Amino acid sequence: MTDVEQIKERLDVAEVVGSYIQLKPAGRNLKAPCPFHNEKSASFMVSPEKGIWHCFGCSEGGDIFKFVMKYEGIEFRQALEKLARQAGVSLKPRSSEDAKAKKQQEDLLRVMELATQYYHASLAKNRGALEYAVKQRKLTKPTIKDFEIGYAPDDWNALTNFLEKKGISQAQLKQAGLAGQKAGKSTVYDLFRARLMFPICDDQGRTVGFTGRVLAPEQEPKYLNSPQTPLYDKSRVIFGLHLAKPAIREQDEVVIVEGNMDVVSSHQAGVRQVVAMSGTAMTADQLKTLSRLTRNIKLCFDADAAGLKATERAIELSQKLPINLSVVELPSGSDPDDLAQRPAEWKQVIARSKPAMDYLLDRLADEYDLSTAQGKRQYSDHLVTSIRRLADPVEQDHYVKRLADKLDSSPDVIQRKLSQTAKTAPIAPVAEPPRPAATQTVPVAKPAKLLLEESVLALNLCYPELRLSLEDLTPAHFSDPDHQLIVETLQRVGNADLETVAARLPNQADYVKILALRGEEEYGSFAPADRSLEVFELARRLQIASNKDTKTKLSRKLREAQDKGDQQLVHTLLTQYQALLGEHDS
Ligand SMILES: [Zn+2]
Incomplete structure (x- = not known):
């Protein structure tokens, strides 16, 4: 990166x-x-x-x-x-180091891709592993394909031999976290053996690590994760995100579960707005990434002490972000993996989520003996810390009252306790921002044809289902070079989403996103049918405008050729001119 x-x-x-x-x-x-x-x-x-x-x-x-x-x-x-x-990013030196790191990253991505393909193919070939995946884990063929689930054979050198034949060095195998090396030995060995393999992907769907699950119950450990590598940063990667994104946007919520396996079964059950943190504690980075997709973040952790701690940590992290954090409570004795076998119930459980602070108030009330003064003090100590972190004063007031109710006390008392705690932890003052130094931009009107090009692209970027409207257009219909590149890419990628299109056009990525934002703002309120009518009409007008441009240019060239008496050129230009007239009567 x-x-x-x-x-x-x-x-x-x-x-x-x-x-x-x-x-x-x-x-x-x-x-x-x-x-x-x-x-x-x-x-x-x-x-x-x-x-x-x-x-x-x-x-x-x-x-x-x-x-x-x-x-x-x-x-x-x-x-x-x-x-x-x-x-908090330390900049790399601006030298050949940059290029070297980039090359190393690309090489490792290629190694991971080959490993993913190898494991995936091995699963199809290994009857025992496939039976385990299909019968015991109840995974369907489409799920195995979507998540590129594979099998690491029960062999110390299956993957390493395969990859070495592909020209991958031992050093790269170790760097990718796929192979280990015993002290004093010159050869490497497969780190994952006899395991069902789940690729861990970055948000673009590229494999950066693996989770391997044992097939035999007596084998230890039950789950083995890739070590931290130059590609795999555990504090950033979110398992299943590349597949969950469309559903997260559509449902306007994301459910965070504990296990990668829970994500797989939930997706299979058609509940796809579900991701996991790959077995580590949630970080601010991960929460921030999710908050860009939706404000509604639902935690679904085990009801044990570790789950409670993870929830409290998430509440703390969430205070700096514009998100609504809530907790999905699992019926006792069940986990998302079981529930996903009953999709209707799983959806209901998710829908019944509680605001995180309410959950904390209720959950902690069970931990302390609220009939004693000591229990009340400990309970309120615990909660006041969380309430104090709430950024919104109205929300804070709400929970002060709720806590007072629980303690059979008064809100004033809680407020006093709150300000006592506040003295020990001051809030940093907010610095006054500087005024803009840049000169003011004077808006300049754009030519109508350019605006037309922008509107056609904006709609097509924002709404992939409208891309049929590009069928009769070619890059030549667009006069702006960036527009030509964008339309060419759109015609190649089919229904791919905005991020995929932007990723294909690294130099135009921001512009592509701005156009999509325009599409959203200008046409978001249209009914889908009206939007479709609009885009076809705009595309038609663009074609006419473009043909008019071409005709003007051709007739100018034609006059020049006639003046020079170049009969052959006159003939060629006339043919082009007539072809244009036939193509579109305007
Ligand atoms: Zn402005």
Whole structure:
């Protein structure tokens, strides 16, 4: 991952922009009067989900780097250093090191891809493992395919031999976390043996690690995870996210479960807004990543002490983010893996989730003896810490009252306890943000044809189901070189989502997202049928406008050729001109 990618992943665009200007929520996005042109209305928009900002008034827009550069009037390198500090990212030296690290990462991704394919193919060949997966784990063929589930043969050198034949070095095998080496030995051995293999993917669906589950109950440990590698950072990766994203957006919620296996069975049951943290404690990075997709985050942990601790930690982490955290309570004795066998019940259990603080109040009441003064003190000590962290005063007040009820005490007493605790932990003052140093941008009207091109692309980027509208268009119908690249890519990727399209166009990625944001803002309120009519009409008008342009150019060339008396060129141009007339009568 490059420095820029890492910084973008850690910093939320709303947080960065919001530290300079005041943003107001507007649906999934945030709005403000534009800091870069003079206006009273709010045409400046920030999309946390897409990681970009854009002004519909002056057309300025981009990522966090562009904003800081423009607002503070500084160069890219300065903005990079500033945001790197803010994100806690230490910048790599700007040298051949960068290129080397990038090459190493690409090589390791290739190794992981080969390993995924190898394990996946082994599962199909191994009758025992396949029977275990299908009969005991109740995995269906589509699930095995979607999650690329595989089997690591019961052999010390199955994978290592296969990969070495493909030209992968022993050093790379170890670096990828696939092989080990015994002291004093010159050869390496397979780290995963006789296990059902679940690839752990990054959010683009590329394998970065594995979880291996034993087949035989007596084998230990039950689950074996890849070690930390240059690709696999356990504090960042979210299991199942690449497959869950569409459902998370659609359902506007995400359910976090404990085990990777729970994710697989839940997806199989058709409940796909489910992910897991790969067996580690949740980090702020992971919560932030999820909060960009939805505000509604539901925790579904075991009801044991570890689960309670994880919930409290999540409440603490969630206070700095604009999210609604709630807890899904499992019926006693069941886990998501069992429940997924009964999808209707599993959906109900998820729907009945409780706000996290309510859960904590009820859950902790069972831990202490509230009939004694000591029990009450311990119970309130425990909760006051969490209540104090609540950022919203109204919410805080609500829980002060609820806690008072539970203790058969008064809200005043709780408030007093709250301010006592507050003295020991002061809140850092918020610094006054500097004014923008950049000069004001004067909005310039764009030619009508360019606007038409933008609208056609905006709709197609935002709504993949409209891409049939591009069938009669070619890149030549677009005059802007970026637009030509985008339409060419759209025609190649079929129904791929915005992120896939943006990933294919690294140099235009921000622009692509800005166009999609425009599509969302301008056409989001249309009924799907109207949107479809609109895009076909716009595409038709673009074709006409483009043909008109071409005709003007052709007739100019034709006149020049006639003046020069170049009969052959006149003939060629005339043929082209007539072909154009036949193609579209306008
Ligand atoms: Zn503006």
